[in-house]
Amino acid sequence: MGILVAIEGLDGAGKNTIVGKFHEAAAGRAMTITSTSFPSYGSSVEADLAAEALHGEHGDLSASAYAMALLFALDRRRWSQWLRRACDEHDLVLCDRYVASNAAYSAARLDQGPDGEVVRWVADLEFTRFGLPVPDHQLLLGVPPEIAMERAQGRADDDAGRAKDAYERDADLQTRVYRSYLDLVDAHWISPWTVADGDAAVHAILDLVP
Numbered sequence: 001m002g003i004l005v006a007i008e009g010l011d012g013a014g015k016n017t018i019v020g021k022f023h024e025a026a027a028g029r030a031m032t033i034t035s036t037s038f039p040s041y042g043s044s045v046e047a048d049l050a051a052e053a054l055h056g057e058h059g060d061l062s063a064s065a066y067a068m069a070l071l072f073a074l075d076r077r078r079w080s081q082w083l084r085r086a087c088d089e090h091d092l093v094l095c096d097r098y099v100a101s102n103a104a105y106s107a108a109r110l111d112q113g114p115d116g117e118v119v120r121w122v123a124d125l126e127f128t129r130f131g132l133p134v135p136d137h138q139l140l141l142g143v144p145p146e147i148a149m150e151r152a153q154g155r156a157d158d159d160a161g162r163a164k165d166a167y168e169r170d171a172d173l174q175t176r177v178y179r180s181y182l183d184l185v186d187a188h189w190i191s192p193w194t195v196a197d198g199d200a201a202v203h204a205i206l207d208l209v210p
């Protein structure tokens with residue numbers, strides 16, 4: 001039975017990039033690794049609707065923190081079986097964003113803390129009602145908002161297909177999301193956390209694999 005690790009952080013923090021580094025580093029160890037990412041664009045209608053809403057479509061859908069969180073949660077729900085099977089078949093299963101993304105972004109949008117109503121609602125909905133597996137460990141990329149926003153801007157400048165969405169354009173929201181993540185870490189929300197970046201992050205997580 002493998003371990004499930006969620007990789008969390010701001011937009012542009014480098015989550016997708018570090019997943020590549022995990023795969024490279026795991027190849028040098030006697031272990032198997034698999035990964036997925038959320039939102040699962042292109043394979044679930046909920047993920048695509050959420051992205052479209054954050055790019056200005058679907059009326060006032062994106063104005064509701066709960067509606068957006070529900071779309072992200074319904075997207076993840078489709079992956080529940082896949083995640084359980086992946087943990088049976090691999091030593092390490094990585095998720096580029098997981099349930100804590102919903103907790104951190106929703107709490108930041110609604111100016112609530114880690115013990116607030118929306119964080120409780122996210123956990124009840126996703127873990128209790130939808131039965132998503134609880135992550136064994138969560139990695140917060142310790143990349144502060146100024147750097148993450150610079151990277152997201154660079155990516156948008158280089159790639160017309162990666163124009164910034166409503167969350168990425170909102171510098172104040174990004175700052176509050178980072179605070180929310182740090183609050184979740186301090187509260188040991190759901191499972192143990194590591195805050196790290198780069199090679200240190202990769203090795204800290206690989207060392208957790210029995």
Ligand SMILES: Nc1ncnc2c1ncn2[C@@H]1O[C@H](COP(=O)(O)OP(=O)(O)OP(=O)(O)O)[C@@H](O)[C@H]1O
Binds near residue numbers: 151152155
């Ligand atoms: N350690 C790093 N140093 C400098 N640039 C980086 C680093 N990691 C990633 N980048 C660059 O920053 C940009 C964002 O990286 P990436 O797509 O991995 O972030 P992300 O956290 O997955 O973003 P999102 O959540 O918005 O999808 C990319 O252009 C990537 O090449």
Ligand SMILES: Cc1cn([C@H]2C[C@H](O)[C@@H](COP(=O)(O)O)O2)c(=O)[nH]c1=O
Binds near residue numbers: 072098
């Ligand atoms: C999975 C997930 C995502 N979000 C937010 C975080 C991002 O700003 C956007 C889109 O994600 P991407 O990584 O930039 O493609 O959605 C969220 O609030 N809740 C979630 O569960």
